[in-house]
Structures are given as structure tokens and as C-alpha cells.
Amino acid sequence: MTQTGPNYPRNCWYMAGWSNEVGDALLRRRILGEPILLFRTADGAPTALTDRCPHRFAPLSAGAREGDLVRCAYHGLAFDASGQCAHNPFSATLPKGAAVRNWPVHERDGIAWIWMGDADQADPALLPDFNTLFRDGAEPVRGLMPMRAPYEFATDNLMDLSHIEFVHRGSFAGAGVIFAGKHEVRRDGDRLHSNWWMPNVPAPGHTYGIYERSLPTDHWLDMRWDAPASMLLEIGATPVGEPRETGVIIHQAHIITPETADTAHYFWASTRGSGVASEQGDAMLFAMMTQAFEQEDKPIIEAAYANLDGRDFWDAKPAFLGIDAGGTRARRLVEELIGRETRAA
Numbered sequence: 001m002t003q004t005g006p007n008y009p010r011n012c013w014y015m016a017g018w019s020n021e022v023g024d025a026l027l028r029r030r031i032l033g034e035p036i037l038l039f040r041t042a043d044g045a046p047t048a049l050t051d052r053c054p055h056r057f058a059p060l061s062a063g064a065r066e067g068d069l070v071r072c073a074y075h076g077l078a079f080d081a082s083g084q085c086a087h088n089p090f091s092a093t094l095p096k097g098a099a100v101r102n103w104p105v106h107e108r109d110g111i112a113w114i115w116m117g118d119a120d121q122a123d124p125a126l127l128p129d130f131n132t133l134f135r136d137g138a139e140p141v142r143g144l145m146p147m148r149a150p151y152e153f154a155t156d157n158l159m160d161l162s163h164i165e166f167v168h169r170g171s172f173a174g175a176g177v178i179f180a181g182k183h184e185v186r187r188d189g190d191r192l193h194s195n196w197w198m199p200n201v202p203a204p205g206h207t208y209g210i211y212e213r214s215l216p217t218d219h220w221l222d223m224r225w226d227a228p229a230s231m232l233l234e235i236g237a238t239p240v241g242e243p244r245e246t247g248v249i250i251h252q253a254h255i256i257t258p259e260t261a262d263t264a265h266y267f268w269a270s271t272r273g274s275g276v277a278s279e280q281g282d283a284m285l286f287a288m289m290t291q292a293f294e295q296e297d298k299p300i301i302e303a304a305y306a307n308l309d310g311r312d313f314w315d316a317k318p319a320f321l322g323i324d325a326g327g328t329r330a331r332r333l334v335e336e337l338i339g340r341e342t343r344a345a
Contacts, residue, residue: 007150007152007258007261007334007338008032008151008228008258008334008338009117009227009228009334009337009338009340009341010032010116010117010118010341011115011117011118011121011341012115012116012117012126012227012228012337013106013113013114013115013122013126013127013128013230014031014032014113014114014115014116014228014257014258015111015112015113015114015230015255015257015265015267016029016031016036016038016048016105016112016113016114016257017029017038017111017112017144017267018110018111018112018142018144018267019046019107019110019111019112020110021038021112022038022039022040022046022112023039023040024039024040024065025039026038026039026060026061026063026064026065026070027039027061028051028059028061029259029265030259030260031114031116031257031258031259031265032116032258033258033259033260033261034050034116035050035051035052035059035061036048036049036050036051036103036114037049037050037051037059037060037061037070038105038112039065039070041068041081042067042068045081046105046107046112047081047102047105048102048103048104048105048114049070049079049081049083049100049101049102049103050083050100050101050103051100052100053072053074053075053077053079053100054085054097054098054099054100055072055074055075055077055095055098056074056075058072058073058074060072060079060100066078068080068081069086069087071087075089075090076088076089076090077089077095077098079099079100081102082102083099083100083101083102084098084099085098085099103115103116103119104119104122106122106124106127108124108127108129108130109129109130109131109133109134110130110133110134110139110140110269111130111255111267113127117341128226128230128232129232130232130253130269132232132234132251132271133251133253133269133271135251135271135275136271136272136275136276136277138272138276138277139277140251140253140269140270140271141269141270141271141272141282141285141286141289142253142267142268142269142270143267143268143269143286143289143290143293144265144266144267144268145265145266145268145293145294145298146259146263146264146265146266147256147263147264147265147266147298147301147302148262148263148302148305148306149262149263149264149301149302149304149305149306150258150261150262150263150264150305151228151229151256151257151258151264152229152313152327152330152331152334153301153304153305154229154254154256154264154266154297154301155225155229155231155256155327155330155331156324156327156330156331157297157301157327158223158231158233158254158327159185159192159194159223159225159231159324159326159327159329159330160194160323160324160326160327161178161194161196161221161223162178162183162321162323162324163300164178165178165179167296167297167300168292168296168297177198177201177202177204177219178196178198178221180198180201181196181197181198181219182196182197182198183195183196183197183322183323183325184197185325185326185329187329187333190226190227190333190337191224191225191226191227192224192225192326192329192330192333193222193223193224193225194223194225194325194326195220195221195222195223196220196221196222197218197219197220198218198219198220198221199218199219199240200216200217200218200240201216201217201218201219202214202215202216202217203215203216203217203237204217204219204235204237206235206237206248206250206273207237207248207273209273209274210248210273210274211237211239211248215239216239216240217237217238217239217240217247218237218238218239218240218241218242218247219236219237220234220235220236220237220244221233221234221235221236222234222236223326225326225330227330227333227334227337228256228258228334228337229255229256229257229330230253230255230256231253231254231255231256232251232252232253232254233251233252233253233254234249234250234251235249235250235251235252236248236249236250248273250270250271250272250273251270251271252268252269252270252271253267253268253269253270254266254267254268255267255268262305266293266298268289268293270285270289272285313331
């Protein structure tokens with residue numbers, strides 16, 4: 001089941017992994033269909049190379065580290081962090097054309113980002129800001145979920161949080177409060193915001209233990225989207241009429257990176273309502289998030305994609321409810337970005 005034509009822009013930052021995933025070991029991760037090798041050099045710098053030896057195309061990740069060199073497990077060519085062949089075990093002469101692509105990588109907010117397009121355009125100023133994940137002074141609870149669906153289908157899910165009432169009955173469904181909410185989508189340059197405002201509703205689940213469940217609150221769900229699929233969700237509630245900044249607020253990262261045209265890496269992270277890290281509390285939060293994503297979101301997203309039976313999303317003529325405008329506009333904006341790249345090529 002493969003879509004026709006490119007379904008992702010290349011001149012933008014994609015999440016390659018959490019910073020703590022990238023270390024001395026050779027990590028292979030497929031991104032936009034490309035096999036990528038990730039590791040850190042001796043000075044701690046993250047490095048990304050195409051994970052394919054140019055001799056007989058074995059994955060370099062199956063080889064071994066020798067200092068900052070990676071030696072291929074097939075015929076022993078060794079490559080440095082720039083991707084250049086640095087040693088040929090059979091000759092003092094290095095084979096012509098023996099190099100692999102080095103991809104720009106930049107770290108910010110505990111995330112290793114990779115630029116999959118024109119390296120000259122890899123501007124760190126374009127990185128999405130996820131600094132709020134560290135607002136309580138502790139590492140967020142985080143994870144990674146593989147998805148057998150294109151990344152846009154996860155964006156549809158996240159930019160239309162009305163699905164909570166139906167998909168997440170076993171975790172954090174909101175007892176129907178979202179039906180009384182007001183939803184808006186707005187565009188700010190190449191950024192989208194898909195926000196829900198639910199005034200005077202019972203305290204939502206993320207406030208339990210801090211607010212009484214019967215306390216009337218003003219509740220909001222604010223989702224920020226940066227192309228192609230980097231989303232920051234603010235979940236907040238405050239006693240009715242009180243300023244937002246005095247409320248109980250959780251920030252979540254939902255960052256989707258295409259693996260192939262038909263599969264994706266779903267990276268997620270969450271802060272804590274209490275702002276206090278604890279082994280027991282973090283284990284409970286991780287279990288709840290894992291249930292919500294792996295047992296609730298993942299099955300319906302994958303089933304929806306599979307149920308298209310290979311047809312293009314737009315050709316299937318999806319119905320629209322209004323509340324799904326966030327996902328629709330994100331799809332159109334990605335297409336706009338791809339169009340810009342195509343015209344500039």
C-alpha cells in the first residue's frame with residue numbers, strides 16, 4: 001500500500017530520536033525511507049550517516065565502532081563521522097567514491113533532530129521549541145511507538161482531539177465535556193494551532209489529587225503544530241474564572257517522523273501534573289500513556305489507514321465535521337510545503 005508521489009517535505013527538521021537514545025552504540029533508524037545510522041563521537045557530538053556501505057551495501061550499523069570510525073561487517077571498510085572512507089584493510093589506497101552521506105543533526109530540548117533535505121538550508125533557528133517539557137526541572141516521561149500508517153494519519157488524530165471521547169474511554173476520556181467546548185484552528189505562518197476551550201466543567205483527570213473532582217474548572221487543550229508533524233499539547237485547567245497560569249498544566253510532545261510512506265515513528269513525552277518526579281508516579285503515568293497510545297490510538301489509526309485499501313486519502317472523498325479542520329489544514333499545509341520545494345528544485 002504505497003502512496004504516489006512524495007508525501008513529506010524534506011527541507012525541515014525531523015525527530016531522529018530522543019537524545020538519550022543516541023550514544024556509543026550504533027543505532028539504525030529508517031527516516032523518510034532512508035536507512036540512517038546514529039551514534040555519538042568521542043566528543044559527544046551526535047552523528048547521522050546513511051546506513052549503507054557503498055561497496056556492497058551492507059548496513060554499517062551491523063559493523064563495529066573503532067573510536068570515531070565505523071567498520072563495515074562485510075569487507076571491513078571503515079568510515080569516519082563525516083562519512084568518508086578512512087581505511088581500506090586490503091590496500092593503502094582508498095577506493096574511489098567510497099563515502100556515505102552525512103546528514104545534519106542538531107540537539108535541542110532532549111531531542112536529536114535530523115535535516116533530510118538540502119544541508120545548506122539546515123537552520124537550527126527553524127527547530128520547534130519543546131523547552132516546556134522541562135519546566136518542572138525534571139526529565140519528562142517519554143516513549144516511542146511504531147505505527148503501521150503514514151504520519152499524516154497520526155496528525156489527523158492529534159489535531160482533532162474530539163476523538164478522546166470515543167477512543168480513550170479506557171484512559172482519559174473527558175466525561176463528555178468536549179461536546180460543550182469551543183474549538184478553533186488558526187494559522188501563524190507555517191504553524192497551526194488547534195485549540196479547545198471548555199469553561200465551567202468538572203475538574204479533568206490530570207488534576208485529580210490536586211483539585212477535588214467536583215470542582216468547577218475552566219479546561220483547555222491547546223495543540224501547536226509545526227511542519228511536518230511536530231506537535232506540542234498543553235492540557236490545562238484552573239478554577240472557574242482564575243488565570244490560566246495559576247492552574248494545573250501538563251505539556252506533552254507528540255512528534256511523528258515518517259519511517260516510510262506507509263509507516264511512522266511516534267515519539268511522545270509528558271510532564272507531570274504535580275511537577276514532581278517519582279518512580280511510582282512516573283511508572284503510573286508511563287503505563288497510562290502507553291495504554292492510551294498503544295491500545296487505543298494505534299489500533300484505530302492503523303485500521304483506518306488499512307481500510308483505505310491503497311486509495312489516496314483525498315480520492316476517498318473524506319467527509320468533514322468542522323472539528324477536524326486542524327488535521328485537514330495540516331495536510332494542506334504539508335502539500336503546500338512540498339509544492340514550494342518542487343517549484344524551487
